[in-house]
Amino acid sequence: MYSGPKVTLEQVLDNRERRANRQREWAEAHSLPLISFTINMVGEVKLNQISRTAFSQGYQAIVQACSTHNIEMVSLEKYSSDCGAELLISAGNIEPDALKRVMVEIEDTHSLGRLFDIDILDSQCVSLSRDTYGLPRRKCFVCGNEAKICARSRAHPLPALIDKMSEMINDCN
Template sequence: MHLLPEQATRRAVAIPDLLTSRDERQARQQAWLMRHAVPLVSFTVVAPGPVKDSELTRRIFNHGVKALLELTEKRAWRVREHSAQVSASGPEGLLAVEAPAHSLKQATIELERDHPLGRLWDIDIIAPDGGILSRRHFALPARRCLLCEQSAAECGRGRTHALPDLLNQMEALLHDADSRLPR
């Protein structure tokens, strides 16, 4: 499930491409649910700006895949299948995991909270019935902006921060993770 950073496309994508990519991801998820009938982990990287597939996003993705596989191993949850691919919306991972959906979501929330790169990950849990477990199910607040204490959604909608500042923060978090985590 490792993506090679040097093979990133580095191309800017338009909104219609992102919407098509989201629809394709949902179709893949539905196919996996039918095939496995266990919860799915759908994993992407938070990537502000028009370039979703870059060396940066692939390196962040690879850290996330490693963390997710370590989590399932630590909890003794069986991964039936996993895959990684790149779409217009950037790196995407899918894992079919034999675990209670609620427990899986709680564990991934903790991973997003505690891992040095967790803030840069978007980890969705899709129950076997197709329902998506969100932070709201756990009475958690919206995710915070990378640069300030406001909600990420508010800052994103208002374009509060310059793209280079956001990308610099992502680089800083990746550098910190690379210096602290074993390879």
């Protein structure tokens, strides 16, 4: 489940910069809020069966939520590289703060939501944070503590994280 091409930190950082450039280009081109979706994949293998399955589930959940909430998907594009899969959607007829709340609901309620990283950017390409809206911070999928604290302190060994992610994927199927 975890096999695939290994990537370096430099590749991940370069990919992050390419994503930020695409986001800026989309914000300029569409002048609409953006949904930017990736998978929180630990380790040096970012494109594998875990991330592919999680991305597919997240993509379906986002499209379904847009349909349910009558959010117009003005433009949609998927990208894939050794650094993982990505989705960009320009969202029409909804305010960025309302869009953020819809996407947080997916992250907080979907069985794989903790693996999802759904960012909302306003039409000026400014990322909207949970803190701005008084929304709860993301929880660690291993222990339930605040995810950023566990990540920074490397509280859990990589094999434990991968095992937990595999378990989540298996439970979802």
